[in-house]
Amino acid sequence: MEIVLLERVEKLGQMGDVVRVKDGFARNFLLPRGKARRATKDNLRRFEEERAQLEARNLELRKEAEAVHAKLDGESFVVIRSASETGQLYGSVSTRDIAGLLTEGGFSTARNQVILDKPIKELGLVSVRIMLHPEVFSTVTLNVARTQDEAEAQARGENVLGRQDEEDEIEAEEFFEEGVLAADEETEGEDEELNS
Missing domain, CATH: 3.10.430.100 (Ribosomal protein L9, C-terminal domain)
Structure with missing residues (x-):
């Protein structure tokens, strides 16, 4: 379906561009949201009549967006x-x-x-x-x-x-050191019993 864009649409075109898109994309997204109109002779003529108003509205919305951008960007x-x-x-x-x-x-x-x-x-x-x-x-x-x-x-x-990994490693080292020390003490006690 051929449509005329009423505003800039990313990856599609600028305001006033006549582009061909899939029917579903036009019917389900662009037309209901007021981003485009069907590219008929009447709609093209009506777009040219309204172009100045659309561009003025677009400029106003862009200025508002730039004011928000100055505060929001990098937050x-x-x-x-x-x-x-x-x-x-x-x-x-x-x-x-x-x-x-x-x-x-x-x-x-x-x-x-x-x-x-x-x-x-x-x-x-x-x-x-x-x-x-x-x-x-x-x-x-x-x-x-x-x-x-x-x-x-x-x-x-x-x-x-x-x-977190370092903390886990430290806990593991402490656990094994305690286990090794306890095991060493037990084996020393057993060695002393065997020697006596």
Whole structure:
């Protein structure tokens, strides 16, 4: 289906472009959300008449998005989740979770504005893109941790998983040292009994 875009759509085109898309994409996404119209003669003529209004509205929305971008870009948010000792989350951090976190932080965000390249399923620092406007993107850092202390350690650049491994190794060494000492004492006692 041929459509005329009423705003910039990522990976598709700019406002006013006439593009061919699959029927389902047009009917289920672009047309209902007001991002495009069918490319008929009447709609093309109507678009040209409304173009100045659409561009003015787009410019206004872009300025608002740039104001939010100035405050939001580079911000860091902490997400506390349950995870295994290897750092695998029990579940994942979804776009809904991120949008809720940003909204709590004072940045009104819908989940369709959050762009994840892949699901967040591990502890650590993750960069996430937020689409404030089709032409304005911000990047925020999510600090995914099990506790607030771990989040602070990750923010300082420490490897919390490595720290946990070191603690486990120290506990194991202490356990085996105690076991070896106890075993040595027992064998010494047995040796003395045999020698007597």
